[in-house]
Amino acid sequence: MFDSAATTKPLPMIDPFGRSIDYLRVSVTDRCDFRCVYCMSENMAFLPKKDLLTLEELDRLCSAFIAKGVRKLRLTGGEPLVRKDVMTLFRSLSRHLDRGALDELTVTTNGSQLARYAADLAACGVRRINVSLDTLDPAKFRAITRWGDLDAVLRGIDAALAAGIHVKINAVALRGVNEAEIESLVTWAHGKGMDISFIEVMPLGDIEPSRLEQYLPLSLVRARLGERWTLTESEHRTGGPARYVEVAETGGRIGFITPMTHNFCESCNRVRITCTGTLYMCLGQDDAADLRAPLRASEADDLLFEAIDRAIARKPRGHDFIIDRRTRQPAVSRHMSMTGG
Ligand code: SAM
Numbered sequence: 001m002f003d004s005a006a007t008t009k010p011l012p013m014i015d016p017f018g019r020s021i022d023y024l025r026v027s028v029t030d031r032c033d034f035r036c037v038y039c040m041s042e043n044m045a046f047l048p049k050k051d052l053l054t055l056e057e058l059d060r061l062c063s064a065f066i067a068k069g070v071r072k073l074r075l076t077g078g079e080p081l082v083r084k085d086v087m088t089l090f091r092s093l094s095r096h097l098d099r100g101a102l103d104e105l106t107v108t109t110n111g112s113q114l115a116r117y118a119a120d121l122a123a124c125g126v127r128r129i130n131v132s133l134d135t136l137d138p139a140k141f142r143a144i145t146r147w148g149d150l151d152a153v154l155r156g157i158d159a160a161l162a163a164g165i166h167v168k169i170n171a172v173a174l175r176g177v178n179e180a181e182i183e184s185l186v187t188w189a190h191g192k193g194m195d196i197s198f199i200e201v202m203p204l205g206d207i208e209p210s211r212l213e214q215y216l217p218l219s220l221v222r223a224r225l226g227e228r229w230t231l232t233e234s235e236h237r238t239g240g241p242a243r244y245v246e247v248a249e250t251g252g253r254i255g256f257i258t259p260m261t262h263n264f265c266e267s268c269n270r271v272r273i274t275c276t277g278t279l280y281m282c283l284g285q286d287d288a289a290d291l292r293a294p295l296r297a298s299e300a301d302d303l304l305f306e307a308i309d310r311a312i313a314r315k316p317r318g319h320d321f322i323i324d325r326r327t328r329q330p331a332v333s334r335h336m337s338m339t340g341g
Pocket of ligand 1: 077110131172
């Protein structure tokens with residue numbers, strides 16, 4: 001449907017550290033129907049709608065990256081499923097699955113709109129999704145998300161499972177907030193046949209509570225889980241940064257995403273695009289490349305490919321996240337919702 005003009009065959013993306021870039025995360029909107037306390041401040045200013053790339057432009061950008069070797073594509077945000085007509089984009093991108101150019105089309109969502117879209121996602125070839133859920137306690141859920149309704153999310157998860165989609169739960173580990181609930185989250189997720197990953201909170205963007213208050217190292221979480229269950233290292237990988245253990249008693253897997261206690265930058269295979277077409281080569285650094293201008297400058301993709309090559313050539317080695325008493329500033333001023341979580 002949105003195919004772009006013919007162009008020269010692009011080169012695969014290898015960064016200066018020899019890492020092959022085959023995973024693209026695309027934020028299709030910076031808006032969200034939740035205001036999670038670790039992600040956004042209460043009064044966020046969002047981009048004017050006219051600044052967003054159109055769905056056709058997003059498709060063209062994604063297709064250019066696929067031509068350059070991307071095999072895994074994740075739509076995220078903000079909340080991707082609140083973008084108007086987002087299913088048109090999924091539908092059109094699914095052609096790359098059909099022709100074998102893409103291994104996986106997936107989404108990270110807060111689940112609020114899943115009951116409505118699960119069957120459509122499955123029909124577009126989406127086989128696995130990540131749903132972010134930090135607690136099963138309705139009052140706590142409301143406190144963390146400020147605006148969210150736990151029931152709607154749980155209905156969404158059930159709809160996705162019923163549509164045959166594999167759901168992985170992602171929970172940010174928050175000191176004193178869901179810390180006591182980690183085991184029950186695992187029991188619940190594994191009981192429904194879902195894997196669950198825990199994430200360390202990262203210093204991205206200014207928020208009201210201090211990061212130090214929120215930060216719970218996963219080394220501690222893992223040690224506690226190990227007292228309750230038999231954990232065995234797993235070779236399971238999903239193309240992302242999570243390192244998994246298998247739980248003998250439940251038969252399920254737990255992932256640990258540890259940007260703070262053990263950074264995984266040496267194996268980084270991804271880049272991110274915002275909904276305005278800015279390419280970030282690292283979640284935790286400020287350097288970026290504008291892809292909107294080359295995208296709009298020509299119907300052929302040559303200028304776009306050149307801009308992508310120049311950007312990949314300066315992908316940094318990694319991030320320098322610090323959360324401690326002396327470091328008051330976030331590592332980058334962008335909230336996660338802008339870069340795309
Ligand atoms: N709205 C979608 C969702 O909730 O999954 C996609 C975007 S959201 C920014 C993606 C993920 O980033 C969520 O799992 C969220 O919990 C996580 N996240 C947001 N801010 C974070 C931070 N400062 N540190 C760690 N994870 C964060």
